[in-house]
Amino acid sequence: MKLKVFRFRPGMDRPRYDTFAIASRHGMTVLGALFEVQALYDDSLSFRYSCRGAVCGTCAMLINRVPRLACRTQLEALLAGNPGPALSQYPLPEYPEPWDPEEEVIVEPLPHLPVIKDLIVDMTTFFDDYRAVLPVLKEKEPVPEKEWRMTPEAVRELELYTPCILCGACYAACPVNGKNPRYLGPAALAKLWRFRIDPRERDAADRLRAADNPEGWWACEFHTNCRRVCPKSVPPDKAIGHARQELNRMKKNQESGETGP
């Protein structure tokens, strides 16, 4: 098979694509193929990696035009014609390079983030959005001596969102992030919601209001690409939907309160 790889470094007018022949083996991942290119053909090929086991969130990239973890994506599955999830308003028009899906796998950097070199993108805006939601527990008082009691149900609900590994796949898949860089994005909103529903959280109501604006809960258009590409099955769209319902209910109550007898 052939690996077609996006190449860019500062100083280049436009990116180019390099194609490498890879002897695909059963179980070989896209990350494995990239390491092989580095070792055999071109040691300047650059991409991020760490755990190689789909737990650290480092190696998200655009593979056959779907944002996914390179370490978790098998070459065989791609060549067998498995296209991955169908995404709304995808593929993006800014990636016009053709490829032959029967013989090639095309690997490109995550969209919606500036490219530093090859497959490495600048994650600054992604983590700025993360920090913007003040992602830290503000604990209720009085604080118990031991642990807070939490029902298994409350934990189950929280554990829908806590598996997020902040890989950025959802951010890259979201059409709203593509047209509005000020949008907080699915990962940050899912994180914010996780604190909203934490029974230990003191400022749960503030959490809801924190993104009650056009760049927050209300920017989402429910394409649900975020949920479809998430390697950890986190549903940011669900969190956003809940938040909007709660806000609508609050506003309705306020209005009826004001106009009531």
Place this chain on the structure above:
Amino acid sequence: MDERSIHEYDVVIIGGGLTGLRAALQVTRAGRSCAIVSKVHPLRSHSVAAQGGMNASLGNVPGPEGTQDSWERHAYDTVKGSDFLADQDAVERMCREAPAAVFELEHMGTVWSRLEDGRIAQRPFGGAGFPRTCYATDRTGHNMLHTLYEQLTAAKIPVYEEFFVVSLVTDAGRCTGCTAVELLTGTVHGFVTKAVLMATGGFGRIFSRSTNALINTGDGAALALRAGARLKDMEFVQFHPTTLTGSSILISEAARGEGGVLLNRTGERFMARYAPQSLDLAPRDVVARAIEQEIRAGRGFEGSCVHLDIRHLGKERIMERLPGIRQIAIDFAGVDPLTEPIPIQPGQHYSMGGIDVGIDGVSSCPGLYAAGECACVSVHGANRLGGNSLLETVVFGRLVADATIREIESLPRPDPRPVIAAAGETEAKIDAILGRTGGESLFPLLESFREMMFARFGIFREVSAMEGGLVQILDFQHRLGTVSITDKDRAVNQALLRYLELEAMVMVGEAVARGAIERKESRGSHTRTDFPTRDDLHYLHHTIAAMENGRITISAAPVTLGIFTPEERVY
């Protein structure tokens, strides 16, 4: 040197995993300035991969016949598990601190799995007499690391991420900083500090087969050794019996706990010959040795593996109890355990040895501290129990930060000049590496070194193979000096990073090798076919590795006993 590349903090913490983050919070809370320098974004640290849990004698779940857990019982299990090589005062401290450490994380926001009554759930783990392991489904390390990173963000602690530390700087024998290369730009930076706290994790990647993240290359141990600090017990390396063939990703003990069986090429359930009582659920070291023997006897499958078969459990049970393991097998081996057995082989899992420190994390080089997997206190001795490594990170991350804060109180501001000079040396070193042409290629050298380490210093060790291996290690060290890299850019040069890592790896490899050759007994993870039994008379001591005139020398240091008397380790 551009002065914007010279930074000054009271404490510089190298590594952004659980230990580094916990320590940074402590230093900041004490009103001291600190920064984290890490070769990856902190959330990409290997701590995130820890699955099983964190041990603490909360006693939320009763033990056998309603007995109550205690720190003493936790300490006993830990010391026994260590094959009596752990220092018992350190183990006592860790086990006493454990419940408070779990509660502290809980108050910071970590989501733990719960019992029906709302308290933190605990489950049984290998080598433990009680259900003592607090957990967050099968991603305990992930939940803990994200919590501490959230705290770090709130505390606005600076992180120099994707910076690789190239050297520690000493001034009149005291560590006063480090130099680092900013990987994305190639700029060299200097850090001037009253104390360096090393929290760089383990060195699993010196072995070709390892469950560790690709970044765990032992950089911290090598930096410390070069700066004049000693290493301890480097020969004790834990091998896990079941890792996925090819990628060496961990397949948890839970697969066998639920009834999975190990089969060789003839379809035989071979554990019956090695551990007739406990079969597939014998302790880790026993199962790892058995699998390796089967493979060596030619009864393995192609690719040096045996099969872990869970098909007989049925779809329903697999989907309910082992969904994560099924997903790993599908994602990383292209094998669906519902219809095919999982190809597995033993692989390196944990580094018990590390930078020689006491309970306060003070190394033998003044100003240099260490905690977590890169350190050796020792709380794990010759073999670590599951659930004790997460515990170690947060307990010692805090204790060592406290000790550091106390010690730097009276220290004057360090002289920045040695750091500036060292940054110049690092510049020159990088220029020299990138300036070489026509030499040996880096990647085959890296691979053959790692394969040699696994073959000669892996599960079974024997003097002639090891001595041959040591000769090869010294040759690798020599050859590395002639390697040339094709990419000549300073910015985002991953081949250069791999080169600098390999420099650390071959040095750490030498310490492992010399320690393993010197220890003529079998204890915990260290299995000598030529010395198959434990020998307390001659070897109930720590192994110390030190750098003298460019050579690593080995000596011995006493083990702190005191609570439990060494006995035979039977399960």
